[in-house]
Amino acid sequence: MRRILLATVAATSLILAGCGGSDSDGGGLDDVKVSSAKSPKVTVEKGFKVSKTITKVLKKGGGEEVATGDSIKISLAGVNGTTGKQFDSTYASGKPVTLTMAEGMLPGFTKGLVGQEIGSRILVAIPPKDGFGKEGQPAYNIKKGDTMVFLFDIVAKIPNEVTGTSKKLPSDLPQLKLDGDKHPSGFTETKTMDKKKSKESAHVVIQGEGDPVEAGQTLTVQYVGQLYPTGEVFDESWSKQPATFQIGGEGLIKCWNDLLVGQKVGSRVVVVCPPDKAYADSPPAGSTIPKGATLIFAVDLLDAS
Incomplete structure (x- = not known):
């Protein structure tokens, strides 16, 4: 900004x-x-x-x-x-x-x-x-x-959120849950989900119709982040205000830079980030994220400019 x-x-x-x-x-x-x-x-x-x-x-x-x-x-x-x-x-x-x-x-x-x-x-x-x-x-x-x-x-x-027909995540992932306002609030356990993930991945649950996100653009997003697979929700924007940041720049975890570029504006994307693509052994000071944690996010791509 x-x-x-x-x-x-x-x-x-x-x-x-x-x-x-x-x-x-x-x-x-x-x-x-x-x-x-x-x-x-x-x-x-x-x-x-x-x-x-x-x-x-x-x-x-x-x-x-x-x-x-x-x-x-x-x-x-x-x-x-x-x-x-x-x-x-x-x-x-x-x-x-x-x-x-x-x-x-x-x-x-x-x-x-x-x-x-x-x-x-x-x-x-x-x-x-x-x-x-x-x-x-x-x-x-x-x-x-x-x-x-x-x-x-x-x-x-x-817009404050993306809209459209949503679809379920693959069976090897926890499922996205919504709060009373139908905003993403975290992920819930399923019998078929993998307990661990070693590779980063992105999964579109609402497909937007905007232009693809380009590296260097300023993104405005809503998001919720949780310890994988169904641990603590450590951060979210829905109760505060949308987050704005430069995609592809320093200061973002690697998996966001890797996986959000190319996604279409207006999409809701679930991103899985293993430790080497997240914070590894250096989580942010003051956060509740432990060392070596795998993270999972739901991200609404509201705008890119």
Whole structure:
């Protein structure tokens, strides 16, 4: 995930800013200009400041409203109000980024985006208290007193789960169980399942119709992970928020990099990871995963970008 999307100050309550309006410190957003180019230029006069997050809708999308907890795809351009210089943009690459309206996100992002309609183009001005606070963000040359101005195109809302007709796993695996909301919650014992697995494997239980996942893409997924075959559930995302990460990069266990690349977006995939493709003798500090554990996951591939 891009660093600019991550909060470095404590999140405050997610209060929706009013659309349009102005701020007495900086004259509002009426004087900010946005070109009509495919990669739009955002022109902000030097010394622009606001004391609260404000939002101006340039084009109303007409789609579903963004809600707290939603994962959305956006295109963005960011300008430092103090210098008038652009410090970030996704438009040139043509690849929107994914972010989740939840704790950990910059408060100004959630204040500006929650309640807006999918398909909208908006401007959001974010003061330091709703941005990077007193620390600033040196990687983007944002200092402690700088207001940030963002242009957002809200491209799409990412579904919270995959849908489709499911099928049973092979008889040599434990069977997937669902909770009351029909979300995967773990795996149950069967008489025919293998007690041990020495090879990694992937099994599609709901076939998606999206594009195949490519190495280097950012994935958004829901998942549950359990000690194989029917041990403790050691991690899951369903009770929290979808996970976003780069596939094929460092930091993921080998079997996810090996087996999720090539799977179609919209699929639910069960992944079996023997120790040499998981954590071997070095499980994550603080986790309940023992050394030498085989793991089994159910992964919903919600989006790849």
